[in-house]
Amino acid sequence: MKAPASSGGARLRWIYAAFAVAITLIAALIWWDAAQRSDGRADGAVPDMNDARRIAEGKRVYDAHCAACHGANLEGQPDWKTRRADGRLPAPPHDDSGHTWHHPFDVLFAITKHGLVPPYAPDGYASDMPGFGGRLSDEDIWNVLAFIRSRWSDKVRRTHDELQRQVAAQRAR
Ligand code: HEC
Secondary structure, eight states, rough: OOHHHHHHHHHHHHHHHHHHHHHHHHHHHHHHHHHHOOOOTOOOOOOTTTTTHHHHHHHHHHHHHHHHHHHSSOOOOOOTOOTTTTOOEEEEEEEETGGGGOOHHHHHHHHHHSSOOOOOOOOOOOOOOOOOOOTSHHHHHHHHHHHHHTTEEEEHHHHHHHHHHHHHHHHHO
């Protein structure tokens, strides 16, 4: 009677092992899904955008990945408010003359990471703005946004700081 008992034990061990693998897979899937959706920090907080190192890093990111379309001086493409023949919009400026500063940071972060996809644009919206999620880390994206912010006038920066405070207070509720 020894053999059946030990083979039963072995079967139980297999069941436990399979169970453990399944749990690990499910946990990994949940984590992956959350990671895909997380825009920046889990707590939704914005890092220190005045940090000089962050701004300097952000300039490097900007020159390498954004300047070609948004302009070396953040001036955007000519006639940026007029759709081209193909129905797409040129790249807008990121300086005071654009509307980047009309948006809170989580929106700018999401557009930079995912491109102009819902909820920031209609489903299937055709745009030249790429999503940088595969090429830039979350930290790179915060850095480039800090650089863009550093180029706004004091007045625009104060207006955006206030917008940011209001949005943060609203979302904390
Ligand atoms: C290939 C060209 C191209 C590159 C490169 C590019 N963009 Fe854009 N971006 C666009 C275009 C075009 C739009 C406007 C799209 C539209 O509204 O259809 C846009 C829009 C945006 C917006 C929304 C602005 C607003 O006021 O609504 C943000 C934010 C943005 N880009 C950030 C970036 C950042 C940051 C980088 C570099 C990491 C970058 N873009 C690189 C073409 C580009």
